[in-house]
Amino acid sequence: MSPSVSVTCTSLSFAWPDGVPVLTGLDVAFGPGRTGLVGVNGTGKSTLLRLIAGELAPGDGVVRVTGQVGYLPQNVTLDTALRVDQALGIAAQRAALHAIEAGDASEGHFETVGDDWDVEERALATLGELGLGHVGLDRTVGEVSGGESVLLRLAALLLRRPDVLLLDEPTNNLDLYARRRLYAAVTAWPGVLVVVSHDRELLELVDRIADLRSGGITWYGGGFSAYQEALAVEQDAAERMVRVAGADLRRQQRELADAQVKLARRKRYGQKMWENKREPKIVMGARKRAAQESSGKHRILHEEKLAEARERLDEAVEAVRDDDEIRVELPYTAVPPGRGVLTLRDLELAHGARLTGGLDLRGPERVALIGRNGAGKTTLLRTVAGQLAPVSGEATAHVPLRFLPQRLDVLDDELSVVENVARFAPGATGNRIRARLARFLFRGARADRKAGTLSGGERFRAALAALMLAEPAPQLLLLDEPTNNLDMASVRRLTTALESYEGALVVAGHDLPFLRSIGITRWLLMSEGELTETTWEAVADPA
Incomplete structure (x- = not known):
């Protein structure tokens, strides 16, 4: 697999026909290796895979892919009347091979086969690796279970040897045995792989985690356990920042209140001096104007500090994830x-x-x-x-x-x-x-x-x-x-x-x-x- 194989999304935006935005100005690149794409429901993970696969067109921005893409959607539907070799996409090559073996040397058969003379053997080997060795190429899709049909669709992708493999919740509806076959296929994958999943065992097999949140991607090295540990450290730091910013905000509020009390005292003192006319009128007027100017600057300074403290608190709160938990007594x-x-x-x-x-x-x-x-x-x-x-x-x-x-x-x-x-x-x-x-x-x-x-x-x-x-x-x-x-x-x-x-x-x-x-x-x-x-x-x- 060439190290130059990659997926690059630049300023990528997408909205549904009713105007609801899904992605806005997203920049992300996926290189060789296995990437787990995670995020809460509705952040646009499946939409991003469909944009990379070409199933959706971006409203703005560019998707560049070097190499061929294979995409396994979340909901796999196959025509139950299809033969397995048709579902794998090798029916024409297989028929041409059998015709040549039977003595039909038509040029069209050789063109159909191309260089893929071992396609039937590769197909059977791939089915065997995915635990579908019992499924013959001449059987129909209707004879396999729902979980087996997911693996059959994956087998079709693997036979195409794509450079980039996109998997969207591939373990949904797979039993334990089928999951382990899929885990083995993911572990052995040599190219660029991006998998959207909530399956923690599958996510332990990736090289890195891409967390899609608030319209951006945050990267974490290693599998799901490493991601959880890094996230816990981040959240501890974010919560500490909330406490620090909250304390700073309360201090600024106290200082502003204290300053307002002092200014009020000065104002009352100045008013008393004015009423008693203890100094010349021109001197008292100058002092009054200077006091007003000073108090105004003082108030603005404290209000600016208070606004900055509020902004720091808002930023700190934003960094803490909103993972409210259900707490109920039953x-x-x-x-x-x-x-x-x-x-x-x-x-x-x-x-x-x-x-x-x-x-x-x-x-x-x-x-x-x-x-x-x-x-x-x-x-x-x-x-x-x-x-x-x-x-x-x-x-x-x-x-x-x-x-x-x-x-x-x-x-x-x-x-x-x-x-x-x-x-x-x-x-x-x-x-x-x-x-x-x-x-x-x-x-x-x-x-x-x-x-x-x-x-x-x-x-x-x-x-x-x-x-x-x-x-x-x-x-x-x-x-x-x-x-x-x-x-x-x-x-x-x-x-x-x-x-x-x-x-x-x-x-x-x-x-x-x-x-x-x-x-x-x-x-x-x-x-x-x-x-x-x-x-x-x-x-x-x-x-």
Whole structure:
């Protein structure tokens, strides 16, 4: 890979057709190596990748790319009728190769093949590296799972051998096994790679972090852990500056007040002298004018110092990140240790998965439900929630429960945040709902916004608030892939919210750092239609 391969964006600006700006005057360059692009939802990360890939045209500024670009979008859609070789973009070359091997020496076949005589072998090797060795080139896309279709799209990009590879949330909807295949592909990538992700394990593999915030990029060397450490140091320094600037502002305010008192005393003294006419009129007039001029200069000097102190405080406050955390008490969600929460007996699910024997959840257990895509995790959660009827067996919840699906479709888009929460807590007063919503960072007018206008992170917070503030309080909470499409700040907020939750928890997911952070006590594996107990050690190191 040539070291000259790079991506350069100069004075880059972009706004949506309705005029909402996304990027304004952004300057950034990506060189060889792996770059993790992070930032809160809505800062323009995905938009920047699409601008580099040429899918969007900038409103102003220039994007220059040396070399070929490969782009994996966040939402991968492939025609299910396509053969795998068509999805990989090698169908024509493959057909030409087979024709030549069969004795057809037409010039067109040789032109189609070009120099890529080993394309079929490379395709099979690439599929094997991504864990898709079982997927034949003649099968159709409709025969592979959603996670496999993401890896199939990545395989198509790798076969093209682009100089620049852009990945947008590539691990969304990938199971643990598929994620590890993708991690290996990222680690082995030789060129320029820019990945937008909230997956902390993936971000540990990059060479540097580019943090898109407030319309600019800040660079941090190393992977995600190094970025977090550097950020913590920065934030400590920023908070110290806020304290120093605040103290300086208060000192300037005191000095201005003291100066005003002294000036008032001088004015009263001068007035008294004038009234008593103890000095000649011309002398007193000169003294009065000099005093007024001096007091004016003194006042202006102190006001300027005060304004400068306010400006320093504003700058210091701006440097501190607004990472408000959800802080809410949920005492009515508590489940006593040993109390029965959920019973599963000889359960057969709608799409073939089954639980032989029984499974009991007791007390405030925190259960992680893991397994490959398509293993039946979502089906099990929907069955426990009562949305799907089991084919046979028993799934009985002994406490009030709530289910948060991946699609967050528990919200009515036409209702406000307050109105959505009121649907789940019809006995609560409006003031009580607003007071509790403020703890979920929906304060004032934000609580009156319609659910359909919320960003991804806001929508998740609103859905979580609706379920956790429901009446009766849920003592069993079911979460399906809760960190998908959440930025880092939103994941932290979810973690802090779950720290307040005192009931039982069942979480289906593949985000191992998140699962560990919420205090999982049991690990359940769905594999080949069976639900079995496993351990963290087995999950972390499946080999």
